[in-house]
Amino acid sequence: MGISKIDKMQNLSKNQQIIFDLIDKSSEPLKAYTILFNVQKKGIKAPLQVYRALDKLVEIGKIHKIESRNAFIACHNSSCQVAKATAFSICEICEKVTEISSAGLSKYLANFKDKDGMKYSKYNLEFFGLCKKCR
Amino acid sequence: MGISKIDKMQNLSKNQQIIFDLIDKSSEPLKAYTILFNVQKKGIKAPLQVYRALDKLVEIGKIHKIESRNAFIACHNSSCQVAKATAFSICEICEKVTEISSAGLSKYLANFKDKDGMKYSKYNLEFFGLCKKCR
DNA sequence: TAACACTATGTAATAATATAACATTTATAA
DNA sequence: TTATAAATGTTATATTATTACATAGTGTTA
The missing domain is CATH 3.30.1490.190 (Ferric-uptake regulator, C-terminal dimerisarion domain)
Known part of the structure; x- marks a missing residue:
């Protein structure tokens, strides 16, 4: 009766959820330090906290990195x-x-x-x- | 009797030529600061000198940037x-x-x-x- | 529950990548 | 030759990303 990978993908940790929400509601790709600036009021203070959440969100497919821009957008494509x-x-x-x-x-x-x-x-x-x- | 764009592409400036030669003879993509380190003996001392040459070489198609790796390789494909x-x-x-x-x-x-x-x-x-x- | 493994967090410092601003020189074209 | 564009040199700084180490939470399983 394990939890499947799909289920896990929906249980983001606190920092992951905060950062995903910000990216998801943005109309444009966000850069790591723009994200950092915008989540400081929520207690995320250091670049590493942002990069760790971004890495995880990319890994599970919730967001993508636009490599040529060093920026991140939420995935809106069920087929990727x-x-x-x-x-x-x-x-x-x-x-x-x-x-x-x-x-x-x-x-x-x-x-x-x-x-x-x-x-x-x-x-x-x-x-x-x-x-x-x-x- | 102007010089065509194709001809111009073959007349690299000094810095451009030094940096292109290094990338061209490399068996792997090179990063900007690796390039900088390797051309310092030839008088190129500052990051900007490297980045300017790289920008130009990319623009004229002599090299390509591997975006996911922040590294550069010589073009070996006449069709790009x-x-x-x-x-x-x-x-x-x-x-x-x-x-x-x-x-x-x-x-x-x-x-x-x-x-x-x-x-x-x-x-x-x-x-x-x-x-x-x-x- | 206790022990374990795994994931996530917090924090400081620093590494790696890239650009701005300004002065000067060289190459090319009219 | 004179104007123009392209390239160079130099210093400083901005932006992007990681290393290292300590701590805390979460789920598993013996």
Whole structure:
């Protein structure tokens, strides 16, 4: 009668919950020190407390890191299996980031084989361009 | 009788050439401060000198930044149009990075449209897994 | 319950990555 | 040649991330 991994994913610790809530309600990706500044009133004082929570949230797939921006957004895509398959579009003017949810794309990438016939279990894809507003 | 952009790409400045040579002959991606350490004997003393050369080399497509690793490798792929379309495989154990050269993949991604029918002019894709040696 | 393993937290210090600001020099084009 | 753009040199500082060590909570199981 163990607790499954799925169940565990829903029981965030105190710091994890505070930081997830902040990221989840944000309309844009947040940087670690922006997060730190915003949660200091809740008792989280040190960078490490933020980075530890971020690491865990990324690990369980609740948030993703936008590598080219060193920033974090909440996952809104049920099909990215625990952070293993992520794709984003990034506007180079306003910096708006949107998670891409495309069955075709994820299928294509999950099945992609390199020259040696090797498949990869995990990927991150970042598209760049101009969003509707900024065109 | 102007000099074309292609020609310009081959005339690197002194610092750019020193830093490109180092990256080009490296068997692994190099980090900015590793580069700095290695070119100090050649008179490049400050981080900014390195970052400026790196920025330029990325811009003209001679090198690429591996975003998830904050490291740089030389481009060995004639088909990545001036750094606008890059794909890499990264071994999560030995950290070996290989640039992927796949006409199918680049065609698929160059033509990918999101839900709004929008195409993107630029992308970076990083695959993660275990390389042959580390399996 | 007691002992254990595991996860999370708190705190200080510091490492690693990257940019701002300003002065000067070199290369290129008109 | 003169204007312009590109590159360099230098100092200081901003931003991002980790090491090391001590403590506390949570769940498991003997």
